[in-house]
Amino acid sequence: MADVAQKKIYKYKKVLSNPSRWEVVLKEIRTLVDMALTSPLQDDSINQAPLEIVSKLLSENTNLTTQEHENIIVAIAPLLENNHPPPDLCEFFCKHCRERPRSMVVIEVFTPVVQRILKHNMDFGKCPRLRLFTQEYILALNELNAGMEVVKKFIQSMHGPTGHCPHPRVLPNLVAVCLAAIYSCYEEFINSRDNSPSLKEIRNGCQQPCDRKPTLPLRLLHPSPDLVSQEATLSEARLKSVVVASSEIHVEVEHTSTAKPALTASAGNDSEPNLIDCLMVSPACSTMSIELGPQADRTLGCYVEILKLLSDYDDWRPSLASLLQPIPFPKEALAHEKFTKELKYVIQRFAEDPRQEVHSCLLSVRAGKDGWFQLYSPGGVACDDDGELFASMVHILMGSCYKTKKFLLSLAENKLGPCMLLALRGNQTMVEILCLMLEYNIIDNNDTQLQIISTLESTGVGKRMYEQLCERQRELKELQRKGGPTRLTLPSKSTDADLARLLSSGSFGNLENLSLAFTNVTSACAEHLIKLPSLKQLNLWSTQFGDAGLRLLSEHLTMLQVLNLCETPVTDAGLLALSSMKSLCSLNMNSTKLSADTYEDLKAKLPNLKEVDVRYTEAW
Incomplete structure (x- = not known):
């Protein structure tokens, strides 16, 4: 039977290889499709063969009329219900979407x-042509009278009517299409940029004058006062030449006057620049001037809108x-004001989501790289407000496990100015941030501490929270005053409030051993x-002590030697933080969600660890 099917396919291939009249060809295509659909053989090649034959036929005959195009598409439509179109057929479909976006074939067949x-x-x-076909199909939907409403209904149909999409591949595939489409909008600028020396090449140094095209102007992120003062003068200058030395970058500019000063910038080391470094530019260009063509502008608007729609689904x-x-966007897109302004909605949705797995993605994916938090914070390339989104991001991050010294230290080093400005305007989150910086001794400089105190006392909410901080500091001094017991055991079923009440009753500066076993305390007691x-x-x-509390302990109780976490809900996310507690010599993780990889990591990073209990865990 397989031989019979192969003979029929060979026959149709031969007939269709020399088309004479297209009405006959169309009839043969329909017969071929019927043969494939009615074949009892469960073989993918039986269905793919007709598609490949038609694909070859179309590629060799490019002078068909629009009606003939549509007739062929309708004829092979039944085969496409269970088979992906081959690459050449995808190109044919793409062409049809571009040339006839309002055709009913787009809606009914594609x-x-x-x-x-x-x-x-x-x-x-x-199979990149499948992605391109999907991309062109969505753009064709956007060309209909209802425009984005049709696209929105299509996205809704892909998600389904329930609260959970039953198809796990839909979202990553849609995102891949969006990213490719957005990249294509800036392809002209990217190609121009690719002809210019990279920042790494400049830092490594070139011995010959650079004769490449100048880089595209990007938005200046952190201009120094000296550079800003030269901006007006440099804007009138014309770039003459770029001479790259091994340790400095010399940019000679030709002025309308007789003077020809040179601008010199330190090249720094030869490490790979991060995202923000890549967006640093000559002070002559404070913004990136990108004028997209009409089609690219529509494409950008369509696919950014799709990202917005995707972010609305919980x-x-x-x-x-x-x-x-x-x-995953080109730096030209990140420096394009229209793009970052539209994408801000998506970032805002992340910042409003209470789930840690969502808002934690605002931070960089790894150390040394910048994330959305940096880009949309004051001074970042995408920030277009007075810090409202920044405050929203800090608020949600501080409400989760990021209420730590490391996070506060990062804010103090990089965003102290915006934090103080927003606190001065009465933002409660920023007031809390400044109070925590004082409480955790994040700020070493005395003048800066006084400035923070003045900022706090300038508003009602700040003054009230600073007074509460002072009261806590007085209680802390009393708590840490030498004296009191060296060992303490709380009764079973004690709560966080009971522990707080007990510790506020006297001095515990000598307390070395604390047992909260079988109590109801949580991470809040940390x-x-x-x-x-x-x-x-x-x-x-x-106890119910979890990952958030464990992270806080790891930053402050670095001298802890014995820790019992048996039968607590801690996971790898919190246990990994213990690697900073170098004094640990005994650790009980019995009946926790410890993995084997985390256990090996802890053993490698805790040299003093002598006693470990990992029974009833994955590492056992």
Whole structure:
């Protein structure tokens, strides 16, 4: 039977290789499709062969009329219900979408094909023309009278009516299409930029004068006062030549006057620049002047709007945040005001989501790289407000496990000015930030501390919170005053409030051993535990103490020697933070969600660890 099918396919291939009259060809195509659909053989090649034959036929006959195009598409439509179109056929479909976006074929025939691609495609890298076809199809929908409303309904159909999309591949495939489409909008600028020396090449130094095209002007992020003062003069200058030395960058400019001063900037080391470094430019150009063509502008608007739509679905938002966390956009897009302004809605949705897996993606994907938090904070390339989004991001991050010294230290080093300005305007989150900086001794400079105190006392909410801070500091001094017991055990079923009440009753400067085993304390009690200066042994057996509290302990109780976490809900996310507690010599992680990899990591980073209990864990 297989031989019979192959003979029929060969026959049709031969007949269609020399078309004479297209009405006959169309009839043969329909017969070929019927043969493939009615064949009892369960063989993918039986269905793919007609598509490949038609694909070859169309590629060799480019002078067909529009009506003939549509007739052929309708004829092969039944085969496309369960098969992806081959590459050449995808190109033919793309052409039809571009030339006849309002054709009913786009809605009636292409829609189920694209839906199948989005639901089942596993890797657009192996079949880029499928992605291009999907991209052109969505643009064709956007060309209809209803425009984005049609696109929105298509996205809704892909998600489904329930609160959870049943097809896990839809979101990553849609994001891949969006990223490719947005990249294509800036392709002309990217190609121009690729002809210019990279920042790494400049830092490594070139011995010959550079004769490449000058780089595109990008938005200046952190102009120094000297550079800003020269901006007006440099804007009248014309770039004459670029001479790159091994340690400095010399840019000679030709002025209308007889003077010819040179601008010199330190090249720094030869390390790979991060995202913000790549956006640093000559002070002569404070913004990037990008004028997209009409088609590119429509494409950009369409696909940024799709990203907005995707961010509105609660079940898609965690994965979307994870996919966008590495900032997978060209730097030209990030320096384009229209793009960053439109994308701000997506970042705002991430900042409003209470789930840690979502808003944690605002931070950089790894150390040394910048994330959305940096880009949309004051001084960042994408910031276009007075810090409202920045305050929103800080608020949600501070409300989760990022209420730590490391996060506060980063804010103090990089964003202290914006924090003080927003606190001066009465932003409660920023007032809390400044109070925590004082409480955790983040600020070493005395003048800066006084300035922060003045800022806090300038508003009602700041003054009230600073007074509360002073009261806590007085209580802390009393708590840490030498005296009191060296060992303390709380009764079972004690709560966080009970622990706080007990520690506020006297001095515990000598407390070395604290047992909270079988109590009802949670991670919230960590803010009280970190105030015990002499604590060396802590028993949290069978409590609700979790990852957030563990992170806080790891930053403050660095002298802790014995820690019992048996039967607590801690996971790898919190246990990894223990690697900074170098004094630990005994650690009980019995019946926790410890993984084998985390256990090996802890053993490598805790040299003094002698006693470890990992029974009833994955590492056992």
